[in-house]
Amino acid sequence: MTLKELAAKLGVSTATVSNAFNRPDQLSPLLRERILNEAKQLGYRGPDAKARSLRTGRSRIIAVILAESLTYSLNDAVASELLSGIAEVLDAHGHTMLLLSGRKNASQVPGSSSIADGFIVYGLMPSLMLLDDLPLPNQRPLVAVDFSLEGYPAVHIDNEPAGYAIANHALKTSSRRPGIINLRLTKHPCNDRVAPDQELLPADRTITRSRLTGFHRALDEHGIDPASVPMWNIEENTHDVCAPVIASILDLPDDERPDLLLCMSDRIALTALTLAEQRGLRVPEDLRLTGFDGIAEGQYRSPRLTTMRQDSVEKGRVAARMILGLEPPRAQLLHTELVVGDSCP
């Protein structure tokens, strides 16, 4: 059943039926009523989305491009919260969300995304690969989240001050052997200890670099040479990838094992917490731990995680509002908040 068929059956023109659905003021209420009723009766669900989007140029679909695989992103608390925030705003304004992965995929049909009215890009890596094939990147709105893209609005959090704040808090209690567990920080993939001469990604390639800068500033202020603090790196923010690296840290001899671990994410810190408990290490007595993100899982357990809370949901809301033109497309910086839990009082 198409609009045209419906018009024929009703003995009116297609324009009138179209107007009945889209521009109520263009026809008599009575006729409109009759058309809508008859439409429902005959099983006509309203204008076809494909034809309408071709005609109008808009689809009411916003594409969200995620750096990591969808499989990973959907199971990551921070990414999920971001998506929640985006979904909330889109939903409230009659839009829907198309999920795309930034990973290059053999069978990927990049063109298929040209259906979207706008793009929210989350996380850096894919964007560089993708922006080239992104359909009309400069004709449709695009908002970057958690990284910067020349010429486009972006939503960020205050990574350096946040890193400083939590490290500063942790160091107020003196630590004999602090350690740092990074996330996607090294130029070359590395799930291991970071060698002193290992090349790191610049701040515009990974958010954790700025956090590390903040850590280092705090260490400096507390009279600790950052270069003397051992660092590890983890490539993926999942329990299974974190566990072996953290196990290797916790299994160091007592006089080498850090007594304070500054972690770049709550997932890392939670993994450390679990493994520490399994080894009979007491947190925070034997080992103090800090995370980053403020995910629910870290707060709904004991000991509660000490962390920097970032409002990922709000980050999503802001990005969505910008895409929909509900707020001016400018660079936005969201603030984080120190949450003092039990893992590092």
Added chain:
Amino acid sequence: MTLKELAAKLGVSTATVSNAFNRPDQLSPLLRERILNEAKQLGYRGPDAKARSLRTGRSRIIAVILAESLTYSLNDAVASELLSGIAEVLDAHGHTMLLLSGRKNASQVPGSSSIADGFIVYGLMPSLMLLDDLPLPNQRPLVAVDFSLEGYPAVHIDNEPAGYAIANHALKTSSRRPGIINLRLTKHPCNDRVAPDQELLPADRTITRSRLTGFHRALDEHGIDPASVPMWNIEENTHDVCAPVIASILDLPDDERPDLLLCMSDRIALTALTLAEQRGLRVPEDLRLTGFDGIAEGQYRSPRLTTMRQDSVEKGRVAARMILGLEPPRAQLLHTELVVGDSCP
């Protein structure tokens, strides 16, 4: 830049350009090469998705309709895993995923979903409300997940045997006061103790009803009258909604407080675990707990949760394969597995 313009600039017909992108065997490799090169040069990204989908009738987009709000679903481990599984298969076959909420929303434009090639519907409630406005429900494939829909294929888990299995395991150690915490089981919303005469939803309206039947069968076999076992109900599977109900249970006097809680989800059990720890109740010595789902959060902590693991990711994969026609659209029953953790050895 459109296909037609490109064709004009190159002095070939539109059909040839179209073939260059869609049917390489329909033109000489040399010409194809020239066309693709020139296209890239001129900034033509390939056929427009909107026009193509109008023409071909297919969009390579699959809509996933979630019972709960997107905000909730994206933060629920089970729903997220389902989405992961769906995404994995869709991605591998060049499709993308459009997320829709089943909740009626004032500003919802149901027609906008007529763009999808197929629908995966997760969870019952929305479907009844939605199927009416769903565009051409009987023309496009639809797969139901975790509930049955007359005339459509569905993916299920073996709820009754699973409920029996875990209750049976728990009851092998004798319990003086078992209790059951349900999820969305009562006909009328209820976050509280369930009165004996309270009306429950039938098995085709909530998955937990079958699990409860399994629980009851096990209780029977162990000589306990199911009617004597107190039940509570929770409306939403989140910490914040669970906490007050569970607190009220744990704060019962010692001689009324259950020593075994059979929970309908891991989220419920984890909340109980946290609150028990806060109250100094030892698990499993003072209180034994079982969950359901087998989410990661329940396993990556100590004590590990005793639970029934369901493979939600696989559930998503199966549903996606059916939608794509990669496997016959029939009723599928996935099996669950007892995971004996520390919360109920």
Added chain:
DNA sequence: CTGTTAGCGCGTTCAT
């Protein structure tokens, strides 16, 4: 191998 043509279903002028 390449070109011509006819819509896919709809929204929007411009008439009346």
Added chain:
DNA sequence: ATGAACGCGCTAACAG
């Protein structure tokens, strides 16, 4: 207030 006609950008069928 209503209708006729055009074309959004593309692909399938056919003709050459």
